Amino acid sequence: MATKSAVLGFPRIGPNREVKKAVESYWAFKTSAEDLEAAVKQVRKQRWQSIADKGVDSIPSGDFTLYDHFLDAANVVNAIPERYTKSGLSALDIAFAMGRGRQQLDKGIDLHAMEMKKWFDSNYHFVVPEISPSTQFKLNKNKYLDEYNEAKELGITTRPVVIGPITFLALSKAARDAPAGYEPLSALDSLLPVYVELLQQLKDAGVEHVQIDEPVLVQDKGESLGAEFAKVYKKLSEVSPKITLTTYFGRLGKSLDFVKDLPVYAVHIDLDRAAQQFDEVVAAVKPTKLVLSLGLVSGRSIWKNDLKASKEKAEKAIAELGQDRVVVSTSSSLLHTPVTLTSETRLTDEQMSWLSFALEKCDEVAVLAKALNGNTTEAFEKNTKDIAARREFERNSDSAVRDRLAAITEKDLKRSEEFPARRAAQVEYLGLPKFPTTTIGSFPQTKEIRVARAKFNKGELSKEDYEKAMEQEVETVVRFQEKCGLDLLVHGEPERNDMVQYFGEQLNGFIFTQLGWVQSYGSRYVRPPIIVSDVSRSGPMTVRWSKYADSLTKSPMKGMLTGPVTILNWSFPRADASREVQCKQLALALRDEVADLEAAGIKAIQVDEPAIREGLPLRKADWDNYLEWAVASFRLSTAVAESKTQIHSHFCYSDFNDIFAHIKALDTDVISIEASKADMKLIQTFKNEGYNSGIGPGLYDIHSPRVPSEEEMKEKVKTMLEILDANNFFINPDCGLKTRGWTETEQSLNNLVGTAKWARATYA
Numbered sequence: 001m002a003t004k005s006a007v008l009g010f011p012r013i014g015p016n017r018e019v020k021k022a023v024e025s026y027w028a029f030k031t032s033a034e035d036l037e038a039a040v041k042q043v044r045k046q047r048w049q050s051i052a053d054k055g056v057d058s059i060p061s062g063d064f065t066l067y068d069h070f071l072d073a074a075n076v077v078n079a080i081p082e083r084y085t086k087s088g089l090s091a092l093d094i095a096f097a098m099g100r101g102r103q104q105l106d107k108g109i110d111l112h113a114m115e116m117k118k119w120f121d122s123n124y125h126f127v128v129p130e131i132s133p134s135t136q137f138k139l140n141k142n143k144y145l146d147e148y149n150e151a152k153e154l155g156i157t158t159r160p161v162v163i164g165p166i167t168f169l170a171l172s173k174a175a176r177d178a179p180a181g182y183e184p185l186s187a188l189d190s191l192l193p194v195y196v197e198l199l200q201q202l203k204d205a206g207v208e209h210v211q212i213d214e215p216v217l218v219q220d221k222g223e224s225l226g227a228e229f230a231k232v233y234k235k236l237s238e239v240s241p242k243i244t245l246t247t248y249f250g251r252l253g254k255s256l257d258f259v260k261d262l263p264v265y266a267v268h269i270d271l272d273r274a275a276q277q278f279d280e281v282v283a284a285v286k287p288t289k290l291v292l293s294l295g296l297v298s299g300r301s302i303w304k305n306d307l308k309a310s311k312e313k314a315e316k317a318i319a320e321l322g323q324d325r326v327v328v329s330t331s332s333s334l335l336h337t338p339v340t341l342t343s344e345t346r347l348t349d350e351q352m353s354w355l356s357f358a359l360e361k362c363d364e365v366a367v368l369a370k371a372l373n374g375n376t377t378e379a380f381e382k383n384t385k386d387i388a389a390r391r392e393f394e395r396n397s398d399s400a401v402r403d404r405l406a407a408i409t410e411k412d413l414k415r416s417e418e419f420p421a422r423r424a425a426q427v428e429y430l431g432l433p434k435f436p437t438t439t440i441g442s443f444p445q446t447k448e449i450r451v452a453r454a455k456f457n458k459g460e461l462s463k464e465d466y467e468k469a470m471e472q473e474v475e476t477v478v479r480f481q482e483k484c485g486l487d488l489l490v491h492g493e494p495e496r497n498d499m500v501q502y503f504g505e506q507l508n509g510f511i512f513t514q515l516g517w518v519q520s521y522g523s524r525y526v527r528p529p530i531i532v533s534d535v536s537r538s539g540p541m542t543v544r545w546s547k548y549a550d551s552l553t554k555s556p557m558k559g560m561l562t563g564p565v566t567i568l569n570w571s572f573p574r575a576d577a578s579r580e581v582q583c584k585q586l587a588l589a590l591r592d593e594v595a596d597l598e599a600a601g602i603k604a605i606q607v608d609e610p611a612i613r614e615g616l617p618l619r620k621a622d623w624d625n626y627l628e629w630a631v632a633s634f635r636l637s638t639a640v641a642e643s644k645t646q647i648h649s650h651f652c653y654s655d656f657n658d659i660f661a662h663i664k665a666l667d668t669d670v671i672s673i674e675a676s677k678a679d680m681k682l683i684q685t686f687k688n689e690g691y692n693s694g695i696g697p698g699l700y701d702i703h704s705p706r707v708p709s710e711e712e713m714k715e716k717v718k719t720m721l722e723i724l725d726a727n728n729f730f731i732n733p734d735c736g737l738k739t740r741g742w743t744e745t746e747q748s749l750n751n752l753v754g755t756a757k758w759a760r761a762t763y764a
């Protein structure tokens with residue numbers, strides 16, 4: 001017997017973002033459902049063939065999606081809220097409406113999007129299913145079987161990837177019609193028969209292996225689900241193809257006690273994010289019959305795997321378990337990495353030699369398996385050389401910034417005065433009215449902007465002309481805000497391709513890809529910068545834009561920076577330095593930028609930290625350590641500001657009830673949060689925890705094209721003011737407007753300003 005290789009999942013976007021193009025043109029009513037299907041069928045075919053070409057044994061299927069695989073899982077088991085089913089839309093449009101909302105008032109359709117949450121500690125977002133006692137589970141559409149068959153017709157045998165029933169429910173939320181305190185997991189008994197049927201169908205179709213993802217097992221809450229796991233997997237294993245139960249992004253911890261006894265074929269563990277569990281897991285499964293799938297090749301980073309080290313580790317497992325009880329695999333789905341390095345033309349050979357994207361990772365698992373089976377290939381030898389060269393490069397990184405960081409003291413983390421004194425200074429300096437209106441920073445990024453940027457990047461537009469075009473855009477945005485009657489203006493961020501990439505491009509220590517897109521949610525993809533060495537700032541990054549915008553208007557201007565924690569969390573970090581060190585180096589660069597903006601007369605500066613929460617370790621035991629350096633980094637970047645300068649911060653997907661004390665410890669003057677989709681619990685937390693600084697709860701959801709009415713926003717303000725203080729309340733959307741169109745933005749912001757006027761009159 002030989003050691004096999006496996007890939008747990010692959011990017012769904014296509015090597016040239018084909019899926020984005022196809023779905024967006026369908027959404028714009030430019031193409032039909034048939035066109036869409038034909039386009040994405042090509043993408044699926046290509047991904048299977050390219051993985052197969054690398055020689056991987058277990059090739060994933062069923063993990064493809066047009067929007068979100070978790071949303072698909074809800075559709076498979078018919079967990080579709082009634083408001084969508086009764087809309088009369090097609091199944092495809094229902095799925096899209098669940099993901100992104102749909103407004104067609106002439107047809108009587110006005111559907112909000114369902115809530116989205118971060119997928120564990122990644123920057124991928126999944127749609128949160130809504131479950132209640134009235135949810136009618138049934139096998140709606142076995143997409144896992146459909147994709148398996150589709151691949152089979154191409155002559156490729158795949159391993160279907162199914163979201164496990166326990167994780168499915170554990171990550172769902174109670175629907176509005178559910179009784180108070182309802183737990184979706186209590187629906188397990190009614191969901192189970194659907195999974196039985198689904199897996200039975202796979203088996204009947206000749207599927208030999210199935211991958212069932214149960215990442216809830218790496219969370220604390222997984223540890224209390226032993227009885228559920230035992231029961232569910234006993235039942236499923238009676239009818240199912242051989243099950244590989246996969247866990248990823250963290251360690252099994254105490255869950256190992258029951259996982260080792262589950263009646264499944266194999267268990268997969270993540271040895272990238274949780275390498276420390278190796279010995280313990282090997283020892284635990286040794287007396288069982290379980291096959292152990294070793295997640296050695298990172299699904300979350302873009303660094304080349306150290307194949308020699310991986311081989312040694314796998315050999316240790318083989319020594320304990322035997323050759324045929326070990327599988328070498330990616331640590332998680334590769335959906336968090338770009339498709340392929342071969343599309344990159346601007347990276348140097350040296351840089352290329354450090355990296356490995358999804359397809360190259362497929363190669364790595366295959367090469368590793370071959371080496372374990374006694375065939376050390378040329379590719380293996382080259383890997384050993386590349387890894388050694390990278391280590392050498394790291395040793396020669398920048399020492400000036402390391403020294404500056406070492407000299408930082410507590411004092412550098414503190415504003416010179418406390419909030420009440422700062423507030424008095426800011427009232428005077430900014431002159432804002434009560435219920436000040438503002439936005440979160442970006443304005444619609446029109447086609448013209450993107451075309452200008454593309455031309456500039458291709459060298460078809462001079463730097464001068466490009467900057468002129470952006471200045472014109474800034475002027476449009478400033479005039480637009482004046483026309484709407486907003487109080488605290490922004491420059492609109494037209495010059496930014498992306499809130500992280502933009503900064504990375506101006507900092508030392510980063511490199512960029514041309515096509516390194518990674519799905520963030522739906523058809524939104526990002527191209528995370530890669531931190532390759534020590535980080536420093538070579539000069540002001542945003543000052544010219546904010547200063548220009550400021551020169552156009554009498555209203556106060558808010559400068560716009562992305563915070564250190566978010567830059568770190570939305571980049572691919574180095575593997576050779578701690579995240580803490582990388583974060584603090586970023587904070588130092590931003591600190592200089594804050595000082596420069598202030599000196600240029602910018603009266604308010606917003607430092608966005610939307611990613612602070614998603615960086616939280618998955619296990620609570622690890623939280624304090626992270627939060628301590630994350631908060632210190634934020635403060636290091638902002639505490640340099642004078643009292644009169646109003647420091648804002650912005651958070652979205654901000655389910656941060658449980659880290660509130662740390663949010664408070666950031667010591668910002670104003671924070672804006674996403675509250676339009678969340679419940680009032682968060683607002684209550686602010687009150688309970690004695691938060692007295694400024695707060696701007698998002699009054700409408702910018703992720704959807706629907707225009708919120710004035711009435712709707714007034715209602716929200718009313719409810720919030722039952723809890724919050726009217727004297728330090730900002731009126732704003734819940735995030736930036738860059739994905740929106742101008743028409744809906746104008747209507748929405750007019751309604752927003754109307755709401756503020758009403759509030760001023762009502763709460764005078």
Ligand code: MET
Pocket residue numbers: 440441442499560608610650652735736737738
């Ligand atoms: C994801 S948070 C986005 C904040 C940024 N300032 C924007 O308005 O786009």
Ligand SMILES: [Zn+2]
Pocket residue numbers: 440610650651652734735736
């Ligand atoms: Zn946001």
